[in-house]
Each structure stands twice: as C-alpha cells, then as structure tokens.
Amino acid sequence: MKLKLIKYTPDPERAVAMSARLCYSAIGAEELEKNMTDAQVGNLLEKLRSMGHLSTFEHVSFTFAIEGVSRVLTHQLVRHRIASYSQQSQRYVAEHGFEYIVPPSVAANAEAGAKYQELMNKIQQTYDELVALGVHQEDARYVLGNATETKIVVTMNARSLLHFFEKRCCQRAQWEIRNLANAMLDEVKAVAPRLFAQAGPTCISGGYCTEGAMTCGRLAGIKAQK
Amino acid sequence: MKLKLIKYTPDPERAVAMSARLCYSAIGAEELEKNMTDAQVGNLLEKLRSMGHLSTFEHVSFTFAIEGVSRVLTHQLVRHRIASYSQQSQRYVAEHGFEYIVPPSVAANAEAGAKYQELMNKIQQTYDELVALGVHQEDARYVLGNATETKIVVTMNARSLLHFFEKRCCQRAQWEIRNLANAMLDEVKAVAPRLFAQAGPTCISGGYCTEGAMTCGRLAGIKAQK
Amino acid sequence: MKLKLIKYTPDPERAVAMSARLCYSAIGAEELEKNMTDAQVGNLLEKLRSMGHLSTFEHVSFTFAIEGVSRVLTHQLVRHRIASYSQQSQRYVAEHGFEYIVPPSVAANAEAGAKYQELMNKIQQTYDELVALGVHQEDARYVLGNATETKIVVTMNARSLLHFFEKRCCQRAQWEIRNLANAMLDEVKAVAPRLFAQAGPTCISGGYCTEGAMTCGRLAGIKAQK
Amino acid sequence: MKLKLIKYTPDPERAVAMSARLCYSAIGAEELEKNMTDAQVGNLLEKLRSMGHLSTFEHVSFTFAIEGVSRVLTHQLVRHRIASYSQQSQRYVAEHGFEYIVPPSVAANAEAGAKYQELMNKIQQTYDELVALGVHQEDARYVLGNATETKIVVTMNARSLLHFFEKRCCQRAQWEIRNLANAMLDEVKAVAPRLFAQAGPTCISGGYCTEGAMTCGRLAGIKAQK
Numbered sequence: 001m002k003l004k005l006i007k008y009t010p011d012p013e014r015a016v017a018m019s020a021r022l023c024y025s026a027i028g029a030e031e032l033e034k035n036m037t038d039a040q041v042g043n044l045l046e047k048l049r050s051m052g053h054l055s056t057f058e059h060v061s062f063t064f065a066i067e068g069v070s071r072v073l074t075h076q077l078v079r080h081r082i083a084s085y086s087q088q089s090q091r092y093v094a095e096h097g098f099e100y101i102v103p104p105s106v107a108a109n110a111e112a113g114a115k116y117q118e119l120m121n122k123i124q125q126t127y128d129e130l131v132a133l134g135v136h137q138e139d140a141r142y143v144l145g146n147a148t149e150t151k152i153v154v155t156m157n158a159r160s161l162l163h164f165f166e167k168r169c170c171q172r173a174q175w176e177i178r179n180l181a182n183a184m185l186d187e188v189k190a191v192a193p194r195l196f197a198q199a200g201p202t203c204i205s206g207g208y209c210t211e212g213a214m215t216c217g218r219l220a221g222i223k224a225q226k
Numbered sequence: 227m228k229l230k231l232i233k234y235t236p237d238p239e240r241a242v243a244m245s246a247r248l249c250y251s252a253i254g255a256e257e258l259e260k261n262m263t264d265a266q267v268g269n270l271l272e273k274l275r276s277m278g279h280l281s282t283f284e285h286v287s288f289t290f291a292i293e294g295v296s297r298v299l300t301h302q303l304v305r306h307r308i309a310s311y312s313q314q315s316q317r318y319v320a321e322h323g324f325e326y327i328v329p330p331s332v333a334a335n336a337e338a339g340a341k342y343q344e345l346m347n348k349i350q351q352t353y354d355e356l357v358a359l360g361v362h363q364e365d366a367r368y369v370l371g372n373a374t375e376t377k378i379v380v381t382m383n384a385r386s387l388l389h390f391f392e393k394r395c396c397q398r399a400q401w402e403i404r405n406l407a408n409a410m411l412d413e414v415k416a417v418a419p420r421l422f423a424q425a426g427p428t429c430i431s432g433g434y435c436t437e438g439a440m441t442c443g444r445l446a447g448i449k450a451q452k
Numbered sequence: 453m454k455l456k457l458i459k460y461t462p463d464p465e466r467a468v469a470m471s472a473r474l475c476y477s478a479i480g481a482e483e484l485e486k487n488m489t490d491a492q493v494g495n496l497l498e499k500l501r502s503m504g505h506l507s508t509f510e511h512v513s514f515t516f517a518i519e520g521v522s523r524v525l526t527h528q529l530v531r532h533r534i535a536s537y538s539q540q541s542q543r544y545v546a547e548h549g550f551e552y553i554v555p556p557s558v559a560a561n562a563e564a565g566a567k568y569q570e571l572m573n574k575i576q577q578t579y580d581e582l583v584a585l586g587v588h589q590e591d592a593r594y595v596l597g598n599a600t601e602t603k604i605v606v607t608m609n610a611r612s613l614l615h616f617f618e619k620r621c622c623q624r625a626q627w628e629i630r631n632l633a634n635a636m637l638d639e640v641k642a643v644a645p646r647l648f649a650q651a652g653p654t655c656i657s658g659g660y661c662t663e664g665a666m667t668c669g670r671l672a673g674i675k676a677q678k
Numbered sequence: 679m680k681l682k683l684i685k686y687t688p689d690p691e692r693a694v695a696m697s698a699r700l701c702y703s704a705i706g707a708e709e710l711e712k713n714m715t716d717a718q719v720g721n722l723l724e725k726l727r728s729m730g731h732l733s734t735f736e737h738v739s740f741t742f743a744i745e746g747v748s749r750v751l752t753h754q755l756v757r758h759r760i761a762s763y764s765q766q767s768q769r770y771v772a773e774h775g776f777e778y779i780v781p782p783s784v785a786a787n788a789e790a791g792a793k794y795q796e797l798m799n800k801i802q803q804t805y806d807e808l809v810a811l812g813v814h815q816e817d818a819r820y821v822l823g824n825a826t827e828t829k830i831v832v833t834m835n836a837r838s839l840l841h842f843f844e845k846r847c848c849q850r851a852q853w854e855i856r857n858l859a860n861a862m863l864d865e866v867k868a869v870a871p872r873l874f875a876q877a878g879p880t881c882i883s884g885g886y887c888t889e890g891a892m893t894c895g896r897l898a899g900i901k902a903q904k
Contacts, residue, residue, distance in 0.1 A: 006711070007693050007737070015685050015741065019764040019831040026771050028745055028829070033684070052662040058762035059685070059833045061739045063693065067706055072316075072368060075297065081307035084736035084835065086697040090298075090372075091400060093704055103365035112359045119352040119369055126345040133338045138400060139329035142298060143345055146316075147368040151706070153697040155737045155835075157762065174317060174364060208660070210504040232485070233467050233511070241459050241515065245538040245605040252545050254519055254603070259458070278888040284536035285459070285607045287513045289467065293480055310510035310609065312471040319478055377480070379471040381511045381609075383536065434886070436730040524768075524820060527749065533759035542750075542824075543852060555817035564811045571804040571821055578797040585790045590852060591781035594750060594825040595797055598768075626769060626816060 001180060002067040005187040012060035012158065012192045017041040020048055020056040045194045057158040057195065062188055064154050066180065070101040072146045073176045082160040088151040090141040096128060099149040101176065120147065158195050161188060162205065170201035171216035227406060228293040231413040238286035238384065238418045243267040246274055246282040271420045283385040283421065288414055290380050292406065296327040298372045299402045308386040314377040316367040321353060326373040327402065346373065384421050387414060388431065396427035397442035453632060454519040457639040464512035464610065464644045469493040472500055472508040497646045509610040509647065514640055516606050518632065522553035524598045525628045534612040540603040542593040548580060551601040553628065572599065610647050613640060614657065622653035623668035679858060680745040683865040690738035690836065690870045695719040698726055698734040723872045735836040735873065740866055742832050744858065748779040750824045751854045760838040766829040768819040773805055777827040779854065798825065836873050839866060840883065848879035849894035 009015055018032040021044065048056060078085050100120050106112045123145055130140040156164060161184070167173065168181035189196045198205050203219040235241055244258040247270065274282060304311050326346050332338045349371055356366040382390060387410070393399065394407035415422045424431050429445040461467055470484040473496065500508060530537050552572050558564045575597055582592040608616060613636070619625065620633035641648045650657050655671040687693055696710040699722065726734060756763050778798050784790045801823055808818040834842060839862070845851065846859035867874045876883050881897040 002706075006696070007687050007689070009685050009739065009741070010688060011685070018684070018743075019741075022743070022829055022831055023764050023767050024770050026766075028680075032743065050662070051664060055762065056764050059741050059764070059831065061687065061833075061835075063687070063697075063737050065696075065700070065710065070368060071297075071301065071372070075301050075304070078301070078304055079311065084733065085305065086701050086734050086737070088704075089701050092702050101368065103361075103368055105361050105365045106356065106368070109359055109361065112356050112361050115352050115355055115359075116369065119348060122345060122348055123371070126341050129341055130332065130338050133335055133341075135329075135331050135335065135338050139331045142296060142327065142329055142332070142371065142373040143342065144372050145349070145368065146297070146370050146372075151700055153700055153737065155739075157739075157833075206660070208658070210502070212503060228480075232470070233461050233463070235459050235513065235515070236462060237459070244458070244517075245515075248517070248603055248605050249538050249541050250544050252540075254454075258517060276888070277890060281536065282538050285515050285538070285605065287461065287607075287609075289461070289471075289511050291470075291474070291484060310507065312475050312508050312511070314478075315475050318476050377474055379474050379511065381513075383513075383607075432886070434884070436728070438729060522820060523749075523753065523824070527753050527756070530753070530756055531763065537757065553820065555813075555820055557813050557817045558808065558820070561811055561813065564808050564813050567804050567807055567811075568821065571800060574797060574800055575823070578793050581793055582784065582790050585787055585793075587781075587783050587787065587790050591783045594748060594779065594781055594784070594823065595794065596824050597801070597820065598749070598822050598824075599820040 001069055001183065003180065003183045003187065004065045005062060005191070006065050006153075007063040008188075008191060009060040009062075013045060013194050014041055015060050016048070016056050016158065016195060017044045019059045020044055020053070023056075042194050046197075049198065054159045054162065057162065058160075059157070060192070060195070061155050061157045062161060064184060064187070065151070066154060067151045068099070068101075068149055069152070069180060070147050070176060071150050072101075072174070073180060074150055074152050076174065076177050077152070077154065077180075080156070080160065080164055082156070082163075084155040086153040090144065090150075091138040094131070094137050095141060095144055095148065096131075098124065098127075098144065100145065100147040101149060102147070104175070120145070158188075158192070162196070162199055165196075165199045166202050166205055169199075170211070171218060172211050172214060227295055227409065229406065229409045229413065230291045231288060231417070232291050232379075233289040234414075234417060235286040235288075239271060239420050240267055241286050242274070242282050242384065242421060243270045245285045246270055246279070249282075268420050272423075275424065280385045280388065283388065284383045286418070286421070287381050287383045288387060290410060290413070291377070292380060293377045294325070294327075294375055295378070295406060296373050296402060297376050298327075298400070299406060300376055300378055302400065302403050303378070303380065303406075306382070306386065306390055308382070308389075310381040312379040316370065316376075317364040320357070320363050321367060321370055321374065322357075324350065324353075324370065325375040326371065327375060328373070330401070346371070384414075384418070388422070388425055391422075391425045392428050392431055396437070397444060398437050398440060453521055453635065455632065455635045455639065456517045457514060457643070458517050458605075459515040460640075460643060461512035461514075465497060465646050466493055467512050468500070468508050468610065468647060469496045471511045472496055472505070475508075494646050498649075501650065506611045506614065509614065510612075511609070512644070512647070513607050513609045514613060516636060516639070517603070518606060519603045520551070520553075520601055521604070521632060522599050522628060523602050524553075524626070525632060526602055526604050528626065528629050529604070529606065529632075532608070532612065532616055534608070534615075536607040538605040542596065542602075543590040546583070546589050547593060547596055547600065548583075550576065550579075550596065552597065552599040553601060554599070556627070572597070610640075610644070614648070614651055617648075617651045618654050618657055621651075622663070623670060624663050624666060679747055679861065681858065681861045681865065682743045683740060683869070684743050684831075685741040686866075686869060687738040687740075691723060691872050692719055693738050694726070694734050694836065694873060695722045697737045698722055698731070701734075720872050724875075727876065732837045732840065735840065736838075737835070738870070738873070739833050739835045740839060742862060742865070743829070744832060745829045746777070746779075746827055747830070747858060748825050748854060749828050750779075750852070751858060752828055752830050754852065754855050755830070755832065755858075758834070758838065758842055760834070760841075762833040764831040768822065768828075769816040772809070772815050773819060773822055773826065774809070776802065776805075776822065778823065778825040779827060780825070782853070798823070836866075836870070840874070840877055843874075843877045844880050844883055847877075848889070849896060850889050850892060
C-alpha cells in the first residue's frame with residue numbers, strides 16, 4: 001500500500017477553532033483568526049471534542065492518494081458516503097500486467113500462496129486472451145479478481161474521518177482497510193495532532209465497545225490501565 | 227438479474243404534491259391531503275418537474291432487492307451516495323458454489339465464452355482449496371472475480387432516482403448498470419408514473435447531451451422527431 | 453404545535469430486518485420477506501441496535517407535517533442535513549394575520565407576556581403597513597420575528613431520526629425543538645416500537661452523557677436505578 | 679455584508695486535475711502532481727466541466743466567514759445540505775445592541791424606512807426588557823426579527839458551490855442571498871478561475887433556463903449575442 005496525504009486545508013486546527021469561536025462569541029470574522037494563542041486553540045478543540053460538538057470539524061478536509069490496494073478495500077471504502085472519491089477506471093484503463101494484493105494469511109501458507117499466484121497468472125492470461133479475441137476491456141475486466149490493485153483519491157473532512165477511524169481502525173475491521181485507516185490516521189495526526197488526539201476505534205475515542213461477544217478485549221485493557 | 231421493488235412510500239405522487247402545496251399556500255397540514263383531485267396532483271407534479279423544484283421529490287423513497295448482478299455493478303452503484311445500501315457480505319457468507327455474470331460480448335463469442343467459463347471454474351476451485359487449506363473466507367474471497375454474483379438492497383428517494391436514471395440509463399453507461407437502471411425505472415413508473423414521466427438520460431429528461439463527440443445520437447433523433 | 457406522521461415505509465420493522473438478513477445469509481431476495489417470524493424480526497433488530505449496525509435502519513423513512521412552530525425551531529431543524537424539507541415560504545405566502553409562538557417562560561410572567569404580545573401586534577401592523585406602502589411581501593417579511601409560526605414537512609430515515617432524537621430529546625436541547633423531538637418519537641414508537649425501543653438522548657440510547665458539567669443528572673439517575 | 683474567503687484547499691485547480699488524471703491513466707499517485715503543465719491542467723478542467731464529470735471538483739473546499747447578513751439569508755443558506763456551517767448562536771450570544779439588515783426596497787421608501795427603523799428600535803427595547811424581567815436570552819430571542827444580523831462560517835466543495843451558484847446567482851433568487859452568492863463567486867474565481875469559469879445561473883453554466891414564464895430574459899440575450 002502506498003498512501004500520500006496530497007492536500008489539506010491549511011492550518012486545520014486553527015480553522016476549526018475559529019469556526020467554533022464564531023458560534024459562541026460576539027467577535028467578528030475579521031478578528032477570529034487573530035488574538036487566539038496556540039494554547040487557546042488547543043483548549044477549544046479539546047472542549048469541542050469532549051462535548052461531541054463536531055460540526056466545526058467539518059470545515060477542514062484532507063485528500064489522500066492511495067495506491068496498491070485491492071478492490072475488496074475500495075468497495076468497502078466507498079461505502080463511506082460523506083466523502084469524495086476518484087478511482088482508477090477498469091473501463092478506461094487496460095489491465096495488461098495488473099498487480100494484485102496477497103492477504104497475509106495466504107502469503108504465510110506456502111501451498112495457498114502458490115495456488116493463489118497460479119490463479120492470478122491464469123486470470124491475467126484469460127484477460128489478455130479475451131482482449132485479443134476482441135472483447136472490450138470493459139467486459140474483459142469481469143474476470144479480474146477482487147485482489148487486483150487499484151488507485152483511488154479520497155477526500156474526507158475531519159468529522160467524517162473521525163467516524164471512519166472509529167469503524168475501520170477497530171481490531172474487528174477487515175485487515176486491509178484497517179491497515180489503510182491506521183496509516184491515514186498517522187498522516188493526519190502528523191499535521192493536526194490536536195484534531196485527532198483521541199481518534200481511533202470507539203474503545204479509544206469514546207471508551208466503549210459495540211462488538212459484544214466478539215470484542216477484541218482492548219477496552220478491558222484500557223480500563224485496567226486506568 | 228432479478229429485481230424487486232419491495233417497499234415504497236405509500237401513494238407517492240400525492241405525498242410529493244402535498245409537500246409542495248404546503249410551501250406555496252396558507253393551508254394547514256391537516257387539509258393538505260384532502261381537497262386535492264387527482265388531476266391537481268398531476269398538474270402540480272408536472273409544474274415542479276418543469277421548474278426543477280425537485281426537493282419535494284425527496285419525501286418519497288423506493289426500496290429494491292437486487293440479485294444476480296456482478297460486483298462490477300455494485301461497485302459503481304454504491305458510488306451514488308444519496309442512497310442506502312445493504313449488501314451480501316463476502317466476509318460472512320461463504321462463496322462455495324458462487325454464480326457469476328457473463329457479459330453479452332463474451333457469451334456471443336464461443337471461444338471467449340469457453341475461456342471465461344474455464345477461468346470461473348478455476349476460481350471456484352482455488353477458492354475452495356484455499357478455504358480447505360485453512361484460509362478464512364474473508365481472505366479467500368480475494369480470488370473471487372468481479373463477475374461474482376452478489377445481492378444488494380437499495381433505497382433511494384425519487385429525486386436521487388431521477389439523478390441515477392440520468393446517469394445510468396444513458397446509452398454510454400456501462401451495459402450492466404444500464405440494464406439495472408432501466409429495470410428500476412420500469413418498476414417505479416408502474417407505481418408512480420407521473421413522478422417519473424420524463425425520467426431517463428438527460429436527452430429525455432432535459433433535452434441535452436453531455437457526451438460530446440461520444441454521443442449516441444439519440445438526442446438528434448428526438449429533436450428530428452419534434 | 454401540531455404534528456402528524458403523514459407517511460412512512462410500510463411495515464418498517466420487517467423492512468429493516470429483511471435488509472439485514474440479506475447481508476448475512478445466502479438467502480435470496482424473494483424469500484427474504486417470508487419465513488421470518490415476528491420474534492425473529494425483533495431479535496434481529498435488537499442485535500443490530502446493540503452492535504451499532506444502523507445502516508439497515510436507513511431503508512425506512514418517516515414523513516411528518518409540522519404546524520404551529522416558530523422559525524427558531526425550523527432554523528435549528530433544517531441544520532439536520534440527512535433529511536428532506538418542504539417549508540412554507542414567507543416569500544410566496546403573505547403573512548397578514550400571522551400566528552406566533554410564546555415561550556413558556558414569557559407566558560409565565562405577566563409583564564413579559566404583555567410586552568411580548570404588544571410587540572407582536574406592532575410587528576403585524578408594520579408588516580401590513582409596509583405591504584400597503586408597496587413593499588413586496590418578500591421584503592416585508594424582514595420585520596417578522598423568530599416567533600412567527602411556520603409549517604414544514606420533514607422526512608427522515610430511521611437512522612437519521614435516531615441521531616436527531618439523541619441530540620434533540622436531550623434535556624439540554626432548546627425547549628421547543630425538544631418538545632417536537634419528543635412528539636416525533638412518540639409517533640414513530642407507535643408504528644415501529646422495536647426500531648425506536650431505546651431511542652432518545654444518549655443517556656438512554658447509549659448510556660453516556662456528553663454535557664459534562666452541564667449535565668441534567670438524568671444519567672446518574674438511570675445508573676442508580678440499575 | 680462582509681465576506682471573507684478564509685481557507686481553501688491549496689492549489690485547487692491542480693488538485694482537481696490530478697484526481698481526474700488518476701481515473702483515466704495508469705500513472706501512479708506520486709507522479710500525478712508532476713509532469714502536468716499549467717495548460718494541461720486547464721484543458722483537463724475544461725473537459726471535465728463540459729462533460730459534467732464534476733465528482734473530481736469535490737476534492738477541493740472553500741471556507742467563507744460571512745457577517746452582516748440577515749437570518750432570512752441564513753435560513754435559506756443552510757438548506758444547502760452538502761456543506762458545513764457554524765453559525766453565531768442567539769442562544770449563547772446576547773443580542774443587546776443587535777444590528778439589522780434593511781432591504782433596498784424599504785430603504786428606498788422614506789416612509790417605509792422610518793416605520794422599519796421604528797419597529798427595529800421597539801424590538802431591541804422589548805428584547806432588553808424581557809431579559810431585564812428575567813427571561814433567558816434563549817427565549818427573549820423569539821422577538822428578534824428575520825432582519826437581525828448574524829454571522830456564519832460556511833464550507834462547500836467546488837461541486838456544491840457550482841450548484842449553489844446555479845440556484846442563487848439567478849436573477850430570480852431572493853436579492854440578499856443572490857448578493858452573497860455573487861460575492862462568493864467573485865472570491866473563488868479570484869483563486870481558481872478555471873474551476874469556476876462558467877459558474878453562475880443555469881443560463882450561463884448550462885445554456886438553459888428553468889424559470890418558464892418567470893424568466894428574467896437573460897438567456898434570450900445570451901443567445902442573441904451568439
């Protein structure tokens with residue numbers, strides 16, 4: 001997987017704090033940006049987060065370019081609707097020489113790994129043959145596997161990201177999208193640490209777990225530590 | 227493909243007309259439903275449509291159960307974000323004995339068809355072998371093809387459907403989702419003909435084409451007829 | 453306030469349960485509706501709710517006609533974006549003889565009440581005079597108060613409603629929209645009791661409070677009872 | 679009205695072009711930003727716009743601080759749901775000494791203007807008296823008029839803005855929000871001229887008018903010029 005945070009709203013922490021400040025003070029928009037120390041920004045963000053006043057977090061957005069992920073992942077990813085996507089088209093881009101994802105559990109089993117690779121080769125061969133037989137690539141792609149690598153550009157605002165991290169950083173999330181979510185969290189924490197201070201699965205962000213009997217037990221560990 | 231309109235807002239045409247009437251009259255909500263002849267409902271819908279006042283069309287929703295479609299289709303479908311989806315999970319439902327879609331262009335070519343079927347058999351075999359080797363089905367599914375059949379329940383409101391039909395009933399849309407869109411349009415026209423009277427690609431709904439040099443020429447035909 | 457649930461997806465509990473069942477079983481859409489006892493529907497809904505798998509709750513929608521509420525209320529209401537609205541227009545509907553909302557705290561204070569009523573009369577008089585002077589009603593309405601009664605039709609799906617109830621049934625919500633939210637909750641509970649069994653502020657729906665030092669103390673009471 | 683574009687995605691034209699390029703080429707995300715001349719960016723944007731492929735326009739967002747507008751305006755503004763808002767609260771911010779908007783048609787009529795101002799003074803007086811009588815400002819605000827000035831921070835992505843401009847730059851839109859929309863358009867054109875080259879009402883953006891008999895006639899003028 002290759003992930004790059006390619007664009008984001010400049011000075012995102014201050015942008016959120018400014019928007020919140022407008023709601024609760026008689027101050028004008030002109031002055032919003034000034035006269036706010038960095039510590040004040042941090043305190044306000046902490047307060048907004050603890051009270052669940054997250055609408056102000058929507059004013060800042062983050063755009064990622066993602067490569068080397070499977071269509072298993074993107075089919076799950078695009079289910080998050082408060083977001084924008086541009087994905088490489090299998091309709092317009094030919095898939096001669098496609099790359100593919102190998103799940104760790106397959107890679108760890110020599111026999112499974114060999115069968116997996118053999119099938120991928122066979123898929124490539126059939127795709128090429130179909131195209132050679134005159135089948136348009138938009139139909140030939142029906143033989144491509146879920147494993148086929150794809151590229152996608154994703155934009156989410158900070159509130160939508162917090163929700164995404166709650167769902168997808170959870171130990172119970174599917175491994176590939178969990179890896180992506182964790183990598184995205186690292187990226188945004190690097191540029192807006194206070195917006196994403198407690199971002200993560202609900203055991204971290206909210207101190208609760210909705211997985212019932214399927215829980216990974218992390219919450220119990222967090223509570224024990226306290 | 228198997229499509230069934232399983233639920234929808236009762237009396238959808240009247241529901242839309244009532245909502246619109248509230249906006250432009252001093253009449254109370256109680257009286258909204260009464261005193262409106264069927265012809266008045268139709269005239270109001272026609273007026274709303276022609277002026278592009280489609281927000282009232284959002285008050286009615288339609289829920290479809292869809293079977294026997296590929297994951298090529300659903301990956302495109304779920305990109306429509308003003309909608310709700312519940313899709314059969316390849317993570318929780320085993321795919322021993324999966325069915326698959328064959329594109330017409332492949333079916334029409336004996337050699338391509340044979341290669342296609344052979345590959346599908348090989349995919350099924352590999353999936354089964356991986357599971358037998360202890361690979362969890364959530365990882366084994368990486369070998370499944372785009373062609374694999376899936377099931378999905380979709381709910382859209384009438385305004386979102388109109389947009390969906392503009393994009394996906396177009397001759398330039400990919401054949402499988404176009405077939406679905408046309409079938410969905412037939413279903414909703416049967417129960418709410420006046421809401422969807424001019425539904426379809428933009429050549430029908432709006433009298434224009436955005437496909438430029440790629441146009442199918444249908445608009446020219448429509449104009450010639452007039 | 454006059455509230456009426458004018459339309460909703462038929463058999464909403466079963467519709468949600470069916471959609472969920474599709475995701476986790478190999479059963480076809482045709483059979484989804486059959487072979488599911490009422491108790492099975494209830495158990496499945498309970499499970500979905502406890503695990504926070506609320507996307508299936510989106511397949512059912514509820515449409516309300518609301519009268520006799522202020523524009524204070526509707527300005528807050530329409531901030532809920534996953535919803536559809538049709539509101540009576542002050543631009544197209546004249547406001548000669550408008551009705552208005554009196555907050556209970558004003559009604560309870562004789563002097564305040566008298567001043568309030570006097571001002572409302574003055575507003576009506578000025579509105580009428582402006583129109584008589586040739587000011588169009590779309591500009592005359594600038595003098596109308598927040599208190600002016602309005603009518604609105606609202607449609608939300610069950611998931612969006614659950615969120616709305618969490619925010620607006622809370623004791624800390626503004627009194628008028630809280631009254632509306634509680635009345636809406638009563639309406640939907642009457643037709644879909646198991647979808648909305650634990651609906652309400654987060655102290656009820658989730659067992660937590662985000663109001664910090666401003667808490668009404670209800671959560672403590674709930675916990676004490678347990 | 680005071681309007682300030684306070685934040686936006688850096689280099690927005692290139693960001694959109696990059697996202698589009700990913701969809702239609704085999705190029706990697708790393709290389710997306712490089713090797714694209716400014717002319718290529720412009721050509722690609724022009725192509726996307728002419729074909730209505732606007733999803734890539736969603737990757738860039740613009741945040742405005744708006745002051746000195748009425749609650750007539752903000753009640754309309756927040757109806758645009760694909761956007762984020764933070765508005766000054768009349769619940770938490772006291773309105774002693776509020777400012778107000780005067781519609782031009784009222785200002786132009788001496789008698790109307792005098793009555794308007796007299797009423798505004800009376801509203802201020804009553805608000806202050808109610809608060810002095812112990813009515814909380816969250817209830818006293820019921821007497822405030824639509825004309826009362828408010829402040830709001832708004833964030834929209836470029837696609838949502840294009841839609842906003844189509845609806846609100848139209849001559850038939852209400853004057854205050856039209857003034858705002860035109861001012862917002864000026865701001866974004868200054869920083870992303872090629873994203874918003876044909877932005878405006880549908881007579882400009884699409885060459886059609888949906889206002890029927892109510893048309894302002896601008897489209898006829900545009901066509902006559904061609």
